[in-house]
Amino acid sequence: MTLLSANTDLGSTTFPVELGKVREFATAVLDDADYRADSCRPVPPTFTMTVALWPSESEGSQPELGLSAGTIFHGEQEFEYLGDILIGDTLTARSRLSGISNSQTGDGQDMRLITVESRFSNQRGEEVLVSRTVIVQTGGAS
Amino acid sequence: MSDGRVRLDELSEGDECSWQLPTVTRSHFVRYAGASGDFNPIHHDDDLARAAGFPSVFAPGMLMAGALATYLTNWFGPGSLRKYRVRFTGQVWPNDSLCFRAVVRRKNDAARTVALELSVANHDGRTVLRGNAVASVGPGG
Numbered sequence: 001m002t003l004l005s006a007n008t009d010l011g012s013t014t015f016p017v018e019l020g021k022v023r024e025f026a027t028a029v030l031d032d033a034d035y036r037a038d039s040c041r042p043v044p045p046t047f048t049m050t051v052a053l054w055p056s057e058s059e060g061s062q063p064e065l066g067l068s069a070g071t072i073f074h075g076e077q078e079f080e081y082l083g084d085i086l087i088g089d090t091l092t093a094r095s096r097l098s099g100i101s102n103s104q105t106g107d108g109q110d111m112r113l114i115t116v117e118s119r120f121s122n123q124r125g126e127e128v129l130v131s132r133t134v135i136v137q138t139g140g141a142s
Numbered sequence: 143m144s145d146g147r148v149r150l151d152e153l154s155e156g157d158e159c160s161w162q163l164p165t166v167t168r169s170h171f172v173r174y175a176g177a178s179g180d181f182n183p184i185h186h187d188d189d190l191a192r193a194a195g196f197p198s199v200f201a202p203g204m205l206m207a208g209a210l211a212t213y214l215t216n217w218f219g220p221g222s223l224r225k226y227r228v229r230f231t232g233q234v235w236p237n238d239s240l241c242f243r244a245v246v247r248r249k250n251d252a253a254r255t256v257a258l259e260l261s262v263a264n265h266d267g268r269t270v271l272r273g274n275a276v277a278s279v280g281p282g283g
Binding site for chain 2: 024026029031071130
């Protein structure tokens with residue numbers, strides 16, 4: 001198991017931005033815009049969360065974040081928008097562990113905060129989005 | 143040309159916009175799980191949620207964040223967000239009634255952007271989400 005530290009490479013994922021998935025995701029977040037294959041309307045702002053549906057590629061073994069134990073919560077999420085993401089694009093997300101810390105909850109329970117930063121580029125090599133996710137783990141292995 | 147989105151000259155610091163959502167249901171949680179790939183069972187499996195010490199399943203935080211982004215997009219226009227940050231501060235339970243709130247904290251006329259403070263509260267007054275955003279604002283003024 002790879003020892004976790006800040007800047008651990010978590011691999012990359014390449015996936016297509018597909019009309020059907022955009023429509024499905026939009027409905028789920030109460031967006032009633034009529035997305036079409038030739039839409040020049042950017043996808044919903046949190047659409048890149050769907051990267052979770054695609055397999056990660058990495059040269060070495062995938063670092064284990066140790067999230068199977070305890071209870072995990074999504075604590076925070078941040079997006080920086082650098083360019084539009086459109087239906088028909090192909091995105092590559094490169095992720096790294098950008099922070100890891102231990103803390104305690106309000107009622108004294110041990111808590112681990114894990115920050116994953118993902119940088120998304122499109123098929124033209126343009127960086128279009130930076131995403132940061134803070135995962136909170138309580139009651140798991142330290 | 144008016145396309146329904148707010149214009150810069152229509153906004154002042156301190157302006158507030160709020161939106162009352164339809165009641166959230168387990169169906170919303172399940173639809174979002176399928177759409178996003180977030181299959182953390184705490185959001186759809188009541189038995190597991192209770193075993194983990196919760197009264198029931200609760201909403202994925204990103205469901206509320208995604209919906210709030212929808213309202214901001216409707217207000218400012220598609221592709222207008224420059225930054226969006228949220229922190230999940232409380233669970234959203236089935237049948238909660240939520241109110242989204244956005245306050246203009248700063249207006250940058252030169253850059254044509256506004257900085258917003260965001261919050262989501264449920265019907266019993268609990269704040270379940272806090273955040274902020276920067277949006278580009280369309281022509282006007």
